[in-house]
Amino acid sequence: MTHPVLKYIQGYPTNIIESVERLVANDQLVAWFEQRYPQRHDIQSEKALFQYTMALKNQFMKKTAPLSKVVWDGKIHLINHALGLHTYVSRVHGNKLKAKNEIRIAQIFKSAPEPLLRMLVVHELAHLREKEHNKAFYQLCCHMEPQYHQLELDARIFMMVQELKGAAA
Template structure:
């Protein structure tokens, strides 16, 4: 259960027992019965912009938001924020992008919101430190629980290849958001 390595032994043991009974999928479907409806880059951009406007008004603007099908394989991450500097005449222009792994097209709204909050927090805090996770919690109070549940889904996906909310059952290479969780995690 590589996605749960930073959690306590008790949490890992409990999740291992559920996983051994093939119960992770049922647990997650009970908690999150339906996927979100944001299937296009345009809908994702509107969602990210709305969250940014609500929580980070003074943060720099985001120029591009999109689902990236190569992200989980190439970058070993589920979301990516970049600031690209381009020369425009004698000045440098910074362009900010947020790329979300395409695996998030077929997940519940809460999981998408958690990863978007994570990437938006990087606009203000670069490192995964206490201030970063406090900012994530201020934007999404259930951030740590959602992170744990997302890690459980990734564990289920890696073990079975079953995408719970798409019905396609397709598998692929998947990676975790961060190597270590922010807190011990609740159940």
């Protein structure tokens, strides 16, 4: 791997890495991505993000623990090298322990295509039932979003595109 943006696809099969590497080398990745995903979603507020997430949760995971918060987070990518986080926050209220599930989505995805946002939300929702990235977790992700694996790769390419655009600016 020669170009630094290729770090986002480490671990993918060689043929995928080589294809993306060719697009990067020929300065074609941004154009290819923008042709593939010409539209960006319009979910900008945290209220809209919460409603979007709850619609997916209610469609696929009605019987899971409630969500207390879904927010855009500007620090996730920098700190955790993640695109989203599911947190389980426990607080003591009097003599009771209250637990809250929260989802945080990397702020960079405010400008992403809707399918990539959906993939991230599905991923974080799946953590309500499956804490680990195991077979059951990915089966649940694919149940909620049949194109999950392709969209996960495309989300990584989106990160590459954002970095390339930033370097060009």
